[in-house]
Amino acid sequence: MIEIDKISKTYDGVTAVDEVSMVVDTATITVIVGTSGSGKTTLLRMINRLVEPSSGEVRINGEATHTVAKTSLRRRIGYAIQGHGLFPHYTVARNIGTVPTLLDWSQEKIDTRVDELLDLFSMQPDKFRDRYPAELSGGQQQRVGVARALASRPDLLLMDEPFGALDPIIRAHAQKDLRHIQRTLGSTIMLVTHDMEEAIQLGDRVAVMDAGRLVQYGTPAEIIQQPATEFVAKMAGGVERPLRLLSLYPVSDIIEEGTAEGEPLDANTCLRDALSICLWSGRDVLPVVNEGVPAGRVTLAAIRARAEGPT
Amino acid sequence: MKSVRAAELRLSLPGLLLAALGFLALLAPFMTLAANRIVAGEGLTAWHLAGPDVTLPGLIAIVSGLILGLFAAWPKARLIGATLGLAGIVWLLSQSASPLLEGAGEYARVSPGLGFWCLLAVLMLVMADAITSLSPGPRTRIALLASMLGLLAIVLGTGLLSDLSIMQEYASRKDAFHAAALRHLTLAFGSLASATAIGIPLGILCYHGPRLRKIALPVLSFLQTIPSLAMFGIMIPLLGWVANSYPAAKAMGIAGVGFAPAFLALLLYSLLPVVANMVAGLQSTPEKARDAARGMGMTTWQLLMRVELPLGLPVILAGLRIALVQNIGLAVIAGLIGGGGFGTFVFQGLNQTATDLILLGALPTVALALTAAILMDVLVELTNPTPRKAS
Amino acid sequence: MKLAMIFRTALVALLLALVIKPIWFTWAFAPLAPEKGPIIYERASLLSLSLSHLGLVSLASVAATLVAVTLAILVTRPAGAAFLPLSRTITNMGQTFPPVAVLALAVPALGFGTGPTLVALFLYGLLPIFENAITGFSTLPPATMEAARGLGLSRWQRLIRVEIPLALPVILTGIRLSVVIALGTATIGSTVAARTLGEVIIAGLLTHNTAYVLQGGLIVGLFAVLIYDALVQLEAMLVNKYSA
Ligand SMILES: Nc1ncnc2c1ncn2[C@@H]1O[C@H](COP(=O)(O)OP(=O)(O)OP(=O)(O)O)[C@@H](O)[C@H]1O
């Protein structure tokens, strides 16, 4: 559990982060979202003390971060940044093994770990281990960056716009991978983005920042349905909010008995896609299958009901 | 098929220019014959040097070398051509010296003339151009350099050229020459080593402290601006007390104020390239990589040793290269203040209007500087931290 | 900024005084001169030596600039592109030749006096200017060049209105390096009987007169530093003008 307690940062009288408090649960993804300059990066970097807070403190599992030596604190926390920050003179394997090396792991253990991580990110170890960053595509560099941050099985993984430079397709892929990896490893992740779509897709909890303040902290559904301020409402998508909301739930949530005509839908499809299919194919009901077995149907009316905001 | 051949026969424009210059140079006097070491000699073109049994093979080698240098598509042929041409001029030089000296008087001297030097320059350029277009790897370049130096050593060692007047100057002051060479190397490398020992920590401090950097770099570039003679001169009152400890060449009547001021002057000159490149090298680490390194918990020392230094090494070495080549050249000035080195012969020669003595000092300096430059370039390339670039 | 200006003015004043009224400094140099020896160099007026020194350097530098920039323009045109690698090789190798050696090697070819010094200064001065000019002309922003073509400027107009002005700061850096080297090499030129300020230093070395050595060294050093500084200011001005 990470407790951020009234933390602030002031640069020459300019407040970049203003008394932010929040609690992050273990084994969840928390996404910090906000416009440019709202203090997201500063907040994240105060957690591993790359930026020293002007006031307030951060506790990880009850232990205040300022009581631990900076370097050993950072070795326990994974850190991945936009544009990966890979070392150009290290091979992929050495890049990933940086923190384990700093922690004096045996070379054997490091090698095993590197291969494990490469496998996890679907990059064949034999092919990629000995390449230099310049010999990888942007997406691959990004994955190595994240793998490097995960290498020493950190308690906590901090990610600053890790997918910023990727094209939409690779980006969606990387987001799915991250979700999957987080579930498998049970890691705690704090991720910064300025893209609300990404925040809603990825976050168990979303923290919205505006001008250094934390204006709302809640589940994606809360953010969309009960935005705390005008600003959050606008960030949450304005008129697109119903669609964003639909994207949060799978079809299985509103399945009903019965059958329908036409191409069936998988139960894991999100409601937003189900709505799209209804509109595109001009149908009011769609059949649903669960792992290939017919499981019932979903109606346009039920989807609509789910998309309604608070009255 | 036809078009391929046409492309292969395409002439290299620089090759054409160089060949034209080479043929012009053939018309200039290839060697000069003088009655003694001071007076100006009489120039002899290549075909007047000796009988056809000597001149013909040489001329054929030179001409065919120049012609081989013409083909743009065959850099290897150009390289062979250049080597052939060089062999030709060395042949002419070595084979015609003793016939020319025969019966020319006891003090007669033969030396290479304008034509020889121009042909040498032209052929070296053909060679350099061919090597550039072959773009050999660092190891091949080292091998090429080593074989060139080896050939030079063989030509000089076997006494092929010992009839030339510059070699006679050498023979008559062998010991002084070796002492000068040793001194020259000590001056150049010693001051570089000290500059490195001071400059690397200073560079690291400057890199971490913008305030120090803002003072140190302008001061060092100010030092670089001071003309070398003035710098060497100003060192004398500063280091006057070290004077006379080395009884080196006092040919110009200059008291032996010696090694120390020369050493110090060279040291001061080489600080700028060392420190400036050190700072630039450390700064060349991408900001993101530095950020990531800190984020992963590297200490400042680990960041320096594992990331910044290895990434900056080529730039840092490039600074050492500049300093070394500059030092080798400037060490000549030491000859003026009794600091020894090849400069001793240069200034003695200028003083006595003895061309061969000037050459005896200047040529080794030039050769040394060129060799050092090539070696350091290879070293810079070898230390490139990402050997394979993005495909 | 202001402090720098005051400092600069003071140095200029010092230099002028040293050159025009060296007598004023007798007290300062006296302790360095040998006993009963001359203190202030009087074999030739320091002013005329300075003028001759600067004249030699300016002549060589102007000629080197004209030739080097013209050559650089030629080898960076499509027609001259074949010569580009060779030019690079020549500048790389040429600059490893020590200036002193170039000067010394000019003597056997040209004899003593101002001639060889001028030629050596010219030849050696070519290289940095040529190198920088090539860099300047071959690293122009492609978007700007594209735009210039798009606007319908002829080749000649592009060269005069776009390429030369944009490459000018880099070329000026080359000229500055070249001038500084020339000032230094010209000093050594007095060993081959050229009339330069080096004469004073050499005379000091020959007669063990440290006062002479320091006088000459100070004047040459001040000239070099001030000229270097002036050229740096000029470059900064140009760069500011373009980035504004
Ligand atoms: N080192 C610093 N010195 C001074 N001001 C800073 C510094 N770092 C950040 N700031 C200021 O603090 C504020 C917050 O910056 P921060 O980098 O945290 O924003 P961000 O939300 O990450 O923005 P972006 O989405 O553009 O990355 C900005 O106004 C920024 O200018």
Ligand SMILES: [Mg+2]
């Ligand atoms: Mg940011």
